[in-house]
Amino acid sequence: MLTVEDLLWVVWYAALAATIVAGFGLLLLHLLRSRSVATQLLVVGAATVLATLSGIVVISLMMMLSEHDRTVALSVVTAAGLVAMAVSFLLGRRLVAANRALVDAVRRDPFVPPDVRLPAELAELSRELGAAYERLAAGHEREQALEASRRELVAWVSHDLRTPLAGLRAMAEALEDGVVADPGTVHDYHGRIRTEVDRLTEMVDDLFELSRIHAGALRLSRRKVGLDDLVAEAVSGTEPLARAKRITLHGDVRAGLPVQVDTAELGRALRNLVVNAIRHTPDDGTIEIIGEIRDGEALVTVADACGGIPEQDLPRVFEVAFRGEAARTPGGGAGLGLAIARGIVEAHAGDIGVSNAGPGCRFVVRLPLNA
Incomplete structure (x- = not known):
């Protein structure tokens, strides 16, 4: 009868034999680390079978198995091991085939995820590659647009x-x-x-x-200032230009609406919007500058009487050097005013938009109050 002491010795020698086999297996995996996954899985299967066989041999050497039982055990383990190695090899071939399909998809331009079923890890990698390609494509389009703009x-x-x-x-x-x-x-x-x-x-x-x-080198020195003061400075700074064209500037901001901004930079952005409105508004026209707080945002609206912008040109209004159909108006500047205004507003974590409204255009600047 097998005693507890005998069982512990069996476990000890079997574990020692399995550890030695595992060590050789790990060494072989390290040497074959640059080879195919199928080859490495075959090594893993072989190491598992050999570790089991070594345990049976240990038991045999300790005279705990008869010759008949040893032969039967070795035959069963060998047969199971061969099947396990075959399954490991087939699994490795499947992984290799899935990997090749993914590599072929990556080499294509544009990247299209392979239409074969991939293992979960490779399927996740395929999704991430698709997302990365979309980001690269979008970045390339932005770079081309910026180069054309330059x-x-x-x-x-x-x-x-x-x-x-x-x-x-x-x-x-x-x-x-x-x-x-x-x-x-x-x-x-x-x-x-x-x-x-x-x-x-x-x-x-x-x-x-x-x-x-x-270049991202615009450094903001924020301080709390009244929105009415910013609008008043923009109106007073552009008054001479408006007077020369007999244009009326009308500012409407309720006093006591504080915002945390760089007064010099945001003031420049607002002046650019007003100057743009003056240049495109006919003589004797009217321009309205309205400031308000709505839904947790500070809004400044500049509405002119320019007659509107063609719908196809609206998305390009803030692009560098875009001046639309009337590009050669005398004194029109280099077409940088709106691009600068957008850059300053976005540096304040805000946004700026334009739409056709009434007799002209409506530019709206939105700034977060908690920035």
């Missing part, structure tokens, strides 16, 4: 720079050659030169601001 910006800025520079050169040559000697005309030329220099300075400032926005 090329358009360079072309338009070159045109807008060439015009004032040509005028400056002509006036400078006229003054230098003495072609213009009349004091009144000379004074007029000096005034026009200063005006053109101011235009160039404004254009360079816009380009610098836009480059900071695109």
Whole structure:
């Protein structure tokens, strides 16, 4: 009869034999780590069978099995082991086939998930690859759009720079050659030169601001300020331009609506919106600037009388250098004002949109109050 002590010795020697076999199996797996999964699964199956056989051999050596029982046990274990190894090999081949199907799908452009049934892990990997490809495709589209926008910006800025520079050169040559000697005309030329220099300075400032926005280098210094003060500054800063076109600016903001913003940057964004409205509103028109708090957001609306924007152009209004059909209006700038306004608003975790409403367009800036 098998005693407890004998059983413990059997467990000890069987575990020792199985550990030795497992060690060799792990070493072999390490050497074959770059080989196919099917090969590694075959090694695992073989190691399992050998560990079982080693246990039977240990029991035989301890004289606990008769020759007949040992032969039967070894035959049964060997047969089961061969079946297990065959199943492991077939499972490995299935994993290899699924992996090859996934690799073929990855190599295709665009990526399309394979139409074969994949193991759960590979199916999850396939879904993640599909999502990653969609993100890469979207990023590539954005990069292409940005590159096209940059090329358009360079072309338009070159045109807008060439015009004032040509005028400056002509006036400078006229003054230098003495072609213009009349004091009144000379004074007029000096005034026009200063005006053109101011235009160039404004254009360079816009380009610098836009480059900071695109580079993510726009640093905000937030402080609490009244929304009515921001709108009042935007109106007063653009009043001379509106007066020149006999345009009425009407601001309506209830006092005491505080927002946490960078006053200089957001003020610039609002001025850009108002200046854009003035440039596209006919003479003797009216522009309304309304500020309010709604649904936990600060809203600033600039409504002009420009006659509206074609529906197909609305999604492009805030793109760099986009000026629509009236792209060559004198004094229209480099078409950067709305792009800068969007960048500043988004830096404040807000958003800006445009729609056709009434006699013109309605630009709406939304800013979170808890930002």
